[in-house]
Amino acid sequence: MKDAPRRTAYDVVLAVERDGAYANLLLPRLSRERGLDRRDAAFAAELTYGTLRWQGVLDEVVAAAARRPAETLDPPVRAVLRVGAYQLLHLRTPAHAAVHATVELARAVAGPKPVGFVNAVLRKVSQGDWETWVRRLAPADERGALAFRHGYPLWVVDAIAAALGPGGDLAAALAEDRPVTHLVARPGRVTRDALLAEAGDGAEPGPWSPYAVRLAAGGDPGALPSVRSGAAGVQDEGSQLVALALARAEVTEGGGGAAERWLDMCAGPGGKAALLSGLLPEGGRLLAAELHPHRARLVARALGGPGAVVADGTKPAWAAGAFDRVLVDAPCTGLGALRRRPEVRWRRRPEDVDRLRPLQERLLESALDAARPGGVVAYVTCSPVPAETTEVVAAVVSRRPGTEVVDPRPLLPEVPETGTATHLQLWPHRHGTDAMFLALLRPPRP
Numbered sequence: 001m002k003d004a005p006r007r008t009a010y011d012v013v014l015a016v017e018r019d020g021a022y023a024n025l026l027l028p029r030l031s032r033e034r035g036l037d038r039r040d041a042a043f044a045a046e047l048t049y050g051t052l053r054w055q056g057v058l059d060e061v062v063a064a065a066a067r068r069p070a071e072t073l074d075p076p077v078r079a080v081l082r083v084g085a086y087q088l089l090h091l092r093t094p095a096h097a098a099v100h101a102t103v104e105l106a107r108a109v110a111g112p113k114p115v116g117f118v119n120a121v122l123r124k125v126s127q128g129d130w131e132t133w134v135r136r137l138a139p140a141d142e143r144g145a146l147a148f149r150h151g152y153p154l155w156v157v158d159a160i161a162a163a164l165g166p167g168g169d170l171a172a173a174l175a176e177d178r179p180v181t182h183l184v185a186r187p188g189r190v191t192r193d194a195l196l197a198e199a200g201d202g203a204e205p206g207p208w209s210p211y212a213v214r215l216a217a218g219g220d221p222g223a224l225p226s227v228r229s230g231a232a233g234v235q236d237e238g239s240q241l242v243a244l245a246l247a248r249a250e251v252t253e254g255g256g257g258a259a260e261r262w263l264d265m266c267a268g269p270g271g272k273a274a275l276l277s278g279l280l281p282e283g284g285r286l287l288a289a290e291l292h293p294h295r296a297r298l299v300a301r302a303l304g305g306p307g308a309v310v311a312d313g314t315k316p317a318w319a320a321g322a323f324d325r326v327l328v329d330a331p332c333t334g335l336g337a338l339r340r341r342p343e344v345r346w347r348r349r350p351e352d353v354d355r356l357r358p359l360q361e362r363l364l365e366s367a368l369d370a371a372r373p374g375g376v377v378a379y380v381t382c383s384p385v386p387a388e389t390t391e392v393v394a395a396v397v398s399r400r401p402g403t404e405v406v407d408p409r410p411l412l413p414e415v416p417e418t419g420t421a422t423h424l425q426l427w428p429h430r431h432g433t434d435a436m437f438l439a440l441l442r443p444p445r446p
C-alpha cells in the first residue's frame with residue numbers, strides 16, 4: 001500500500017466519524033494487518049490521534065481556507081483535509097511534502113475529482129502557521145480562546161474548569177494528551193515483577209497501585225504473554241486505584257461474620273471486576289453484572305473464569321442488602337479518558353450528559369439498595385464532569401437522608417492531590433492517570 005501511515009490514519013479518522021469506530025481499537029488492528037513497521041506505526045498513531053484530537057478546530061481552519069463550512073464537504077474529502085491540516089499546523093513535516101502527500105492520498109481514496117480542491121485548500125492552510133490561525137479564528141474571550149488553542153469544544157472546557165474549581169490548573173489539564181498504556185498484574189495470577197520483566201525496557205512500576213505497570217511509549221501490550229493469557233490486562237492505574245479504595249474501605253458491623261460478598265454492577269468489559277476478584281478476602285465472592293451480553297462475555301476473559309451475569313442494575317436480580325461492597329462504575333461520557341480516545345470530546349454533546357444522568361442516579365440508588373447496612377458503595381465514573389459526578393452523588397444523597405459519605409483520602413494515602421473529604425478526582429496532568437472520579441457511600445441504617 002502506498003504511504004501506508006497516512007492511508008491508515010485517514011481510514012481510522014473516517015471510520016471514527018462515519019461508523020463511530022474507536023481509534024484505540026481500530027488503529028492497532030489496521031497497523032498490524034497492514035504490516036506497518038514500528039516507525040510507520042508510530043507515525044500513523046501520531047497522525048491519527050493528533051487529527052482526532054484537533055478535529056473540530058481543524059475543521060474551522062479548513063472552512064476558512066475553503067470558504068465553505070466543513071459540514072458541506074464529502075466525508076472522505078473532509079477526512080483527507082483534516083489529516084493534511086493537522087500535519088501542516090502541528091507537525092514538523094515540511095509544507096510542500098505534507099501538501100504533496102495529502103493530495104496523493106486524496107487521489108487514492110476519492111479519485112481525481114477533488115484533487116484540485118484539496119490542493120488549493122491545503123496551500124491556503126499552509127500560508128499561516130498554527131499561531132497565525134489561532135490569532136485569526138480563536139474567539140476573543142479567554143475561555144473560548146483556550147478551548148480553540150487546546151482543541152476542545154467550549155462546553156467540555158467549561159465542565160473541566162468546573163471540576164477543577166476556582167484557581168485550578170486549567171491550561172495544564174487541557175494540554176495533557178500523551179497517550180499512555182497501563183497494565184495491571186492481576187493478583188494471584190501474575191506478579192508485577194514478572195510482568196515488568198515481560199514488558200521490557202522502558203516499562204515502569206506504577207507509582208501507587210501495587211499492581212500497575214506503565215508501558216514505554218509505543219509498547220504493544222498485545223505482544224505480552226501475560227496479557228494474552230489474561231493474567232495481566234490493559235487497565236489505567238486510576239481505574240486500579242478506585243477499585244483498591246473500595247476493597248480497602250472499612251465495612252462496619254452487620255455482616256454476621258460471614259465471608260464478604262461483593263457486587264460489580266456495571267462490570268463489562270471487566271477490568272475492575274478482575275482486579276476486585278483478586279482482592280477478595282478468603283472465602284469471599286464477587287458477583288459481576290453487566291447489561292449487554294457481548295460485554296458480559298468480555299468479563300469472563302478478564303476474570304479467567306465464569307463471566308458476568310447479564311442483568312440490568314436498575315432492576316436488580318439480587319436481594320436487597322445482600323452485599324458488603326458494591327461497585328457502580330456508571331456508563332458516562334468518558335471525557336476522563338481523552339488521551340486514549342481523543343475523538344470523544346467532539347463526539348459527545350451536552351445532551352449526552354443530560355441523557356445519562358437519570359441512569360447514573362438510578363444505578364447509584366440501586367447500588368445503595370444492594371449494600372447491607374454498614375457496607376460500602378463506590379460510585380465511579382471515567383469522567384470529571386460535575387453533572388456526572390458530584391451532582392449525581394448530591395442528588396441521590398439528598399433523596400436518601402442518612403446516607404453517609406465516606407472520605408476516600410485515607411484509603412489511598414500514597415496518592416497526592418486526590419480531592420476532598422467527599423470524593424476523589426484523579427487527573428492526567430497531576431497523576432498521569434485517566435480523570436477517574438470516586439465517591440464512597442454507606443446506605444442509611446434502617
Ligand SMILES: C[S@@+](CC[C@H](N)C(=O)[O-])C[C@H]1O[C@@H](n2cnc3c(N)ncnc32)[C@H](O)[C@@H]1O
Binds near residue numbers: 270314
Ligand atoms: C464504564 S463501563 C464499566 C467498566 C468496567 N467496570 C471495567 O472496569 O472494565 C459501564 C458499563 O455499564 C454497562 N451498563 C449500562 N447500563 C447498565 C445497566 N442498566 N445495568 C448494568 N450495566 C449497565 C455498560 O454496558 C458498560 O459496560
